[in-house]
Amino acid sequence: MTDIRLTNDPLDINACISAVMTPQAGGIDVFIGTVRDHTKGKTVLWLEFEAYESMAIMEMQKIVASATEQWPLHRLVLHHRTGRLEVGEVPVVIAVSAAHRDAAFAACLYIIDTLKQTVPIWKKEFFEDGEVWVAAHP
Amino acid sequence: MTDIRLTNDPLDINACISAVMTPQAGGIDVFIGTVRDHTKGKTVLWLEFEAYESMAIMEMQKIVASATEQWPLHRLVLHHRTGRLEVGEVPVVIAVSAAHRDAAFAACLYIIDTLKQTVPIWKKEFFEDGEVWVAAHP
Amino acid sequence: MDINILGFGIAREIFGSGQVSLPLGNAATVADMRSALEKQYPRLGQLATYMVAVNNEYAANTRTLQPTDEIAIIPPVSGG
Amino acid sequence: MDINILGFGIAREIFGSGQVSLPLGNAATVADMRSALEKQYPRLGQLATYMVAVNNEYAANTRTLQPTDEIAIIPPVSGG
Numbered sequence: 001m002t003d004i005r006l007t008n009d010p011l012d013i014n015a016c017i018s019a020v021m022t023p024q025a026g027g028i029d030v031f032i033g034t035v036r037d038h039t040k041g042k043t044v045l046w047l048e049f050e051a052y053e054s055m056a057i058m059e060m061q062k063i064v065a066s067a068t069e070q071w072p073l074h075r076l077v078l079h080h081r082t083g084r085l086e087v088g089e090v091p092v093v094i095a096v097s098a099a100h101r102d103a104a105f106a107a108c109l110y111i112i113d114t115l116k117q118t119v120p121i122w123k124k125e126f127f128e129d130g131e132v133w134v135a136a137h138p
Numbered sequence: 139m140t141d142i143r144l145t146n147d148p149l150d151i152n153a154c155i156s157a158v159m160t161p162q163a164g165g166i167d168v169f170i171g172t173v174r175d176h177t178k179g180k181t182v183l184w185l186e187f188e189a190y191e192s193m194a195i196m197e198m199q200k201i202v203a204s205a206t207e208q209w210p211l212h213r214l215v216l217h218h219r220t221g222r223l224e225v226g227e228v229p230v231v232i233a234v235s236a237a238h239r240d241a242a243f244a245a246c247l248y249i250i251d252t253l254k255q256t257v258p259i260w261k262k263e264f265f266e267d268g269e270v271w272v273a274a275h276p
Numbered sequence: 277m278d279i280n281i282l283g284f285g286i287a288r289e290i291f292g293s294g295q296v297s298l299p300l301g302n303a304a305t306v307a308d309m310r311s312a313l314e315k316q317y318p319r320l321g322q323l324a325t326y327m328v329a330v331n332n333e334y335a336a337n338t339r340t341l342q343p344t345d346e347i348a349i350i351p352p353v354s355g356g
Numbered sequence: 357m358d359i360n361i362l363g364f365g366i367a368r369e370i371f372g373s374g375q376v377s378l379p380l381g382n383a384a385t386v387a388d389m390r391s392a393l394e395k396q397y398p399r400l401g402q403l404a405t406y407m408v409a410v411n412n413e414y415a416a417n418t419r420t421l422q423p424t425d426e427i428a429i430i431p432p433v434s435g436g
Contacts, residue, residue, distance in 0.1 A: 014152055017168075023175035023225045029246075030155075030168040031239065033356050037161035049355065052284045052348055055332040056355075080355060087161045092356050101169065101250060108167075109243050112356055120329070120348075121355025122285030133286040134354035138324045171436050187435065190364045190428055193412040194435075218435060230436050250436055258409070258428075259435025260365030271366040272434035276404045 001075040002068070004060045006051055008083045011093045020075040020097040027101035029108040033092040035085050045126045049082045049091055052120040056080070059119040067096075067111055071103040078111060080121060091123075139213040140206070142198045144189055146221045149231045158213040158235040165239035167246040171230040173223050183264045187220045187229055190258040194218070197257040205234075205249055209241040216249060218259060229261075277302055279309065279341055282348035287326065290319045300341065306330070307337040309347070326351045357382055359421055361393065362428035367406065370399045371429075380421065386410070387417040389427070406431045 003019055013032060020028055035047050060078055067073065074097040081091050094111050098104040123134045141157055151170060158166055173185050198216055205211065212235040219229050232249050236242040261272045278299050283291040298312055306328045314321040327350040328335050334350070341347065358379050363371040378392055386408045394401040407430040408415050414430070421427065 013155060017151060017170065021172060021226065023173075025172050026174045027250075028168075028170040028172060030166075030170065031243070032155065032166040032168065033239075034159060034163050034166060034235075035161075036164045036237065050285055050288075051355070052282070052329070052350070055329055055348065055350075058332050088159065097172075099174065101171075101247075105169070105243065105247050109239075112165075112239060116353070116356040118334075118353065119355050120284060120350050120353055122351065123354040124285070133289075133351065135352040136286040136323055188365055188368075189435070190362070190409070190430070193409055193428065193430075196412050254433070254436040256414075256433065257435050258364060258430050258433055260431065261434040262365070271369075271431065273432040274366040274403055 002064050003077045004057065004064060005079045006053055006056055006060070007079065007081060009081070011079050011081055011090050013090065013093055016077045016079060016093045016095045019077050020095045022074050022097060024099065025074045025097035026099050027104045028095060028097045029101070029104035031092070031094040031108050031112050032090055035087050035089050035091065037087045039125060042127050044087060045128065046087065047085045047091070047126065048124045049085065050122045050124070051080070051082045055120050060115070063111055063114045063118070067107045070110070071098065071107045073098045073103060073107055076107070080119070082121070140202050141215045142195065142202060143217045144191055144194055144198070145217065145219060147219070149217050149219050149228050151228065151231055154215045154217060154231045154233045157215050158233045160212050160235060162237065163212045163235035164237050165242045166233060166235045167239070167242035169230070169232040169246050169250050170228055173225050173227050173229065175225045177263060180265050182225060183266065184225065185223045185229070185264065186262045187223065188260045188262070189218070189220045193258050198253070201249055201252045201256070205245040208248070209236065209245045211236045211241060211245055214245070218257070220259070277304070277343045279343055279345070279347055281309070281313065282346070284348065285351045286323065287320065287349040287351050290317050304341055305337065306335050306339045306341065309341060310337070320349070324352050357384070357423045359389065359423055359425070359427055361389070362426070364428065365431045366403065367400065367429040367431050370397050383420055385417065386415050386419045386421065389421060390417070400429070404432050
């Protein structure tokens with residue numbers, strides 16, 4: 001079972017975890033991204049996430065397919081949020097269950113690392129004195 | 139903030155995650171152990187966890203201290219359950235928040251790996267045809 | 277041929293729109309499109325880097341474009 | 357001296373009790389205790405391995421025991 005979602009609504013961490021629980025699993029690893037209140041010493045007021053939706057979903061599917069090929073996993077949830085997020089809110093939840101914990105950890109880390117490299121989603125940080133598209137400029 | 143607990147009561151995954159959330163954190167890694175319905179091809183009916191409580195708490199404290207020395211972490215929760223657990227129930231929850239995800243993943247994996255090696259807690263598996271203390275015999 | 281190009285993130289802001297149209301020679305490649313686009317939108321060339329997607333997949337610079345392709349400018353991603 | 361020894365997990369079952377008493381010479385070490393205990397409870401010697409804890413810490417075999425120590429047999433742990 002895999003469940004991939006890109007949504008404007010707040011993510012439900014509990015539902016993500018419940019969805020990967022199964023009597024066959026011995027371990028679940030969960031990664032939860034949260035919006036930090038500062039970056040490089042500057043206070044962040046809020047963030048905005050924009051996605052190229054059709055392609056983002058395709059890239060998320062590729063990552064999930066690659067993870068399930070590399071490790072023996074039971075269930076996998078990958079939810080990413082878009083739109084305006086306040087400090088402390090959750091842009092991404094990844095939950096992976098597997099018979100053995102090593103596979104769950106490795107897959108979860110692989111998914112978040114790869115998502116940050118390949119999935120067409122962009123984050124704009126809003127400060128008191130301006131706004132910046134993260135990573136856009138050298 | 140660290141919160142270490144050994145309890146007979148069901149663990150509250152949601153509370154563990156909420157406890158490590160903070161506006162300073164960019165990522166949270168959570169490990170959730172679950173009782174599997176089989177081991178080495180045999181059907182597990184239920185488990186019983188027994189602990190040497192005073193020493194288990196001390197060993198859990200050592201692991202947490204070592205993790206917070208090795209990685210820059212914000213908050214850390216380590217809860218372990220004792221007593222009878224049914225298939226699908228949760229013997230352990232580890233939640234770690236950090237400014238950067240690598241630290242959260244590494245610390246969470248270190249904690250569960252070390253806990254399984256050093257903390258005096260014992261698991262007995264109950265099958266239809268008998269019961270076994272896990273890892274007791276060669 | 278005229279191709280339509282989708283812009284996201286900072287590319288959308290540079291274009292001043294989520295989509296722009298660009299005249300290109302027939303059998304133009306992704307590389308040709310990059311050159312023409314950067315001439316028209318110099319700020320695009322100042323990005324750390326950017327990728328081009330064709331029909332929802334990352335495309336090599338040598339790829340030939342069709343007027344029916346869905347083409348998008350992908351500035352450095354920053355999800356998660 | 358008589359020392360009290362706590363047993364957990366399979367050690368508790370081997371002892372038939374959560375605590376047993378064992379007579380040992382003064383200045384006896386953890387190793388001495390192991391020998392005496394395995395003579396009295398041969399099933400203990402059949403475990404994959406076991407550790408000894410003194411006052412809630414893992415103890416080396418060379419450690420000298422005091423009658424006031426809290427001593428425990430720690431079979432292979434299997435938490436998590």
